[in-house]
Amino acid sequence: MTDRPYHHGNLRAELLQRARDAVELEGAASLSLRGIARAAGVSHGASARHFADKSALLDALAVDGFFSLDEAVAAAAAAPGSYEERMRAIATAYVTFAVEHPGLLAVMYSAKHAADATAELVEASHAGKAALVAFIAEAQDAGAIRDADADEIALIAFAAAHGVATLATADLLDMPTDAALDLVVTFLWQGVAA
Amino acid sequence: MTDRPYHHGNLRAELLQRARDAVELEGAASLSLRGIARAAGVSHGASARHFADKSALLDALAVDGFFSLDEAVAAAAAAPGSYEERMRAIATAYVTFAVEHPGLLAVMYSAKHAADATAELVEASHAGKAALVAFIAEAQDAGAIRDADADEIALIAFAAAHGVATLATADLLDMPTDAALDLVVTFLWQGVAA
DNA sequence: ACCTGAACACCGTTCAAGT
């Protein structure tokens, strides 16, 4: 056992990871900077050099969350299958992420943690939508989805999936999440299929 | 000016109103029991007799919010017009409430503020869905909406409207809220019309 | 029955001082 060095070396990343653990375990409401500093084994003032304040840490956590979400969705979109199957996989990935990380999702969508959202946060939060538009355009080129503004179709699909995701985390679905998602995706596909 | 009596008389209601003001002005994150006690002109310990703790007050605030929301939606559903127009009015009422009260909506849907949600909260949060199911059943009887499980149609519509509402409050819509809602409701109606 | 005010154990943020 060597002594912990005075300079942590990677404190920013560790604080972020501890914050993520805390949020996923007990929700954003009971997250404390002093608590994650304790968990990381540093003094309570140490976070100040890496995050200006608590809302800056929450913003960074949200960016992190959007990266994870985009990764999960991109993996689903890249899987083999028909366009209908891939669309179902995308929606499932989105909702699964939400149900497995409800606290993180709340942080991600609790919008403007200080009215001055980072450019990085805005970009991260929009990346998923752009990927969805690209997928829809590809499906249109292949003749699987009817010709209409890809942005409009993406918005409709995004709203539907996000609605199921947030209702699921709020426990307001009155049926199993996968059954609800199945209904919604089937309805969506009937409306958009070429 | 008579002196403020020792017994406030209606402190519970006043604390709730002050809390609602605070949440709508600055969000739930910066709401403090001591702050609303100051605003109400009572000592910081006074709330304990009316709300066991902060999460009990948030639950009560959520119940209040669901009543307001249900009222707005019910008024929209009762307005004259075709079934399509009434459905559009219902969705508009829902999204308008969300956009005008984003902080309150967040409290309402931040689910299980203590894992032991009040029966009252569960009931209030489900009332809106029940009203939607009733509206759809009526439209089916009138031959305006195709025959299918009314609960399933309600879920699809609820998820779509809730998705638009939450994306709007998170500023993730990339277009005016009413334009997005128009797209979604038009899509919905094409899928459910008889 | 309802409210006050002190007490306690926490917070976030700031900043001189240490390494």
Added chain:
DNA sequence: ACCTGAACACCGTTCAAGT
């Protein structure tokens, strides 16, 4: 450049005591 630890102004919650 990075971290510590005291200081400050806040919190939520509890509970004897007052009316």
